[in-house]
Each structure stands twice: as structure tokens, then as C-alpha cells.
Amino acid sequence: MPLPEIDMNEFLIPQSRRNLKAIEVGFASQVDPMPIYDLNRPVSxxxxxxxxxxDGGVVxxxxxxxxxxxxxxxxxxxxxxKVVDNVYVCRSGxxxxxxxxxxxVTYHMDFYKMNNKGKNPPVELAANTFQDLSYNYRDQLTCGFVVAGWDEVKGGQVYLIPLGGLIHRMPWAMGGSGSTYIYGYMDYSFKESMTKEEAIELTKxxxxxxxxxxxSSGGIARVAVISKDGVERMTFSEDQKNLPLFRK
Structure with a gap:
């Protein structure tokens, strides 16, 4: 029994269908450019x-x-x-x-714990290790980090390590392409010694x-709170109706 003929045009997206029709009637100049994705492009x-x-940790x-x-x-x-139990890092690049x-860096911090009877490393040590590697390989790597955590000596700490290997402790820091849109808002809204709830709400x-x-930013919002009590993770999304909307 012969197989039925299948019109492959039915499986083409409308843009492809328009292109084929334009070629058939001799209007090749009206062909819409198709999007081309370079699959060898590095994931960013x-x-x-x-x-x-x-006041009590970091968010x-x-x-x-x-x-x-x-x-x-x-x-x-x-x-x-997660780098170690008391230190997390936000990655961009x-x-x-x-x-x-x-x-x-995680390997180095685990080695520190082994040599110190399981004691978690200082946040500053983890941040300096990120900075050292970022600076030494600044010509080979394209990456930026914000290291945050809590330890018994200095409490909650945030360290910014941008492209090139600079390190600077800050009360708050941001990274990534989306941060450029909200520096003014953060400058206006952030205040010292916020409560945990205020910091979570501002971050969200x-x-x-x-x-x-x-x-290049989207999806859901992931939030972590690090304090002397450990790490608390949470997510916010439009589906859960707990993420503010700023567009119609």
C-alpha cells in the first residue's frame, strides 16, 4: 500500500512558508531573513x-x-x-x-576545613582566593563574582570581584548585565542595619x-539568606504571585 503524500509546508513556521512562496513567484528579494544561532557561541x-x-547576616x-x-x-x-557551608558566590560572565x-576555590576551601578540624573558612579567605585566581587568569577568563557569607569573626560580609581581579568589601554589591538598570534604585533604597525581612524584600x-x-535576565528569582543559623533558600516567581511585576 503506497504511503500518503505529505505536504512538508504544513510543518514549516509561517516565516518559512512566506519565504518559499516568495521564491516560487519570483520575488526572492522579499525573503525574510531567518534567525541564525551560532551553536558554538560560549554560554553566558x-x-x-x-x-x-x-543586621545578622547576608542576603x-x-x-x-x-x-x-x-x-x-x-x-x-x-x-x-555554594562554596562551603557559610559562603556562597554569585556568578556572572x-x-x-x-x-x-x-x-x-571550593577545593581550596574544603582543604582548609580538613586542616582545621572541620572549621569553616573565613569569608574573606574565600573571597581572596576568588580574587587571586581571577587576577592571575584575567587574560584567559571572562568572569565576575560577588562572594557573600557569614563567619564568627566579622559576621555577614559581601565582596565584589569584577572582571580583572579587583576585590572590594561593600555593604551591597551587584553583578551581571541586569545590574546596570537598578543601581539608582539600590543607591536610594539600601540602608544600613536592615532587618532580614527588609533585605529580602529589597532583593526581590x-x-x-x-x-x-x-x-538576558529572567525566569524566577532565587534568594538565599546566610547567618549564624545556617543557609535558608527561597524562590519567587510570577506563578507563585510573590514576585512584583513592573510591566503589563
Whole structure:
């Protein structure tokens, strides 16, 4: 029994159908340019990351979109990366570079714990290790970090390590492409010695603002709180109706 003929045009997107029709009738100049994705392009953490100190610890936040140019690779990636129990890092830049360097720092911090009877390393030590590697390989790596955590000596701490290997402790710091949209809001809204609830609300609102403007930021908002009591993780999204909306 012969197989039925299938019209492949039915499986083409409207843009492709218009292109074929234009060629058939001799109007090749009217062919719409098709989007071309370079699949060899490095995966980028075009992102929005925020860390801030509050009275008792630190709050970290990040969106969950990972992009490759204009192509969204993942909508639910986790950019709040654990280094050790008391230190997390927010990554931005080339995803492979940030992941590899974070793995190296994690190895060094685990080695510190082994040599100190399981004691967690100071946050400053982890941040300085990130800075040292970022500076030494500044010509090979494209990555930026915001390191945040809590220890018994200095409490909650936030360290900014941008592209090139500078390190600077700040009461709050941001990274990624979306941060450029909300520096004014953060300058206006942040205040010293905020409560935990105030810091979470500020982080959530700032992330929502950046995600509504930056094409490389989106998905859900992931937030972590680090204090003497440990790490508390939470997520906010439009579906859960607990993430502010700044667009119609």
C-alpha cells in the first residue's frame, strides 16, 4: 500500500512558508531573513545578581536565565553557588569559566576545613582566593563574582570581584548585565542595619525590576539568606504571585 503524500509546508513556521512562496513567484528579494544561532557561541551568564549585608547576616539573590546570545539555554539555572557551608558566590560572565573557577576555590576551601578540624573558612579567605585566581587568569577568563557569607569573626560580609581581579568589601554589591538598570534604585533604597525581612524584600524587588528590563535576565528569582543559623533558600516567581511585576 503506497504511503500518503505529505505536504512538508504544513510543518514549516509561517516565516518559512512566506519565504518559499516568495521564491516560487519570483520575488526572492522579499525573503525574510531567518534567525541564525551560532551553536558554538560560549554560554553566558547574562544575569542579575545582588548581595547585601543586613543586621545578622547576608542576603543573596539572582535570576535564573542563562543565555547564549539571543538564545535562552536555561530558564531555571541556579546562580547562587555554594562554596562551603557559610559562603556562597554569585556568578556572572562566561558560564564555563565561572563554574571552573568556583570548583577550584571550593577545593581550596574544603582543604582548609580538613586542616582545621572541620572549621569553616573565613569569608574573606574565600573571597581572596576568588580574587587571586581571577587576577592571575584575567587574560584567559571572562568572569565576575560577588562572594557573600557569614563567619564568627566579622559576621555577614559581601565582596565584589569584577572582571580583572579587583576585590572590594561593600555593604551591597551587584553583578551581571541586569545590574546596570537598578543601581539608582539600590543607591536610594539600601540602608544600613536592615532587618532580614527588609533585605529580602529589597532583593526581590530589585531583581524583578532588572528582569523586566534586561533581555538576558529572567525566569524566577532565587534568594538565599546566610547567618549564624545556617543557609535558608527561597524562590519567587510570577506563578507563585510573590514576585512584583513592573510591566503589563
Amino acid at each position: 551568564c547574562g544575569t542579575t545578581t545582588i548581595c547585601m549585608e543586613y 543573596l539573590g539572582a535570576d535564573s536565565r542563562t543565555a547564549m546570545g539571543t538564545f535562552i539555554v536555561s530558564r531555571v539555572s541556579d546562580k547562587l553557588t 562566561n558560564a564555563a569559566h565561572t563554574q571552573a573557577l568556583t570548583d577550584v 524587588t530589585a531583581l524583578a525590576m532588572a528582569m523586566s528590563r534586561d533581555g
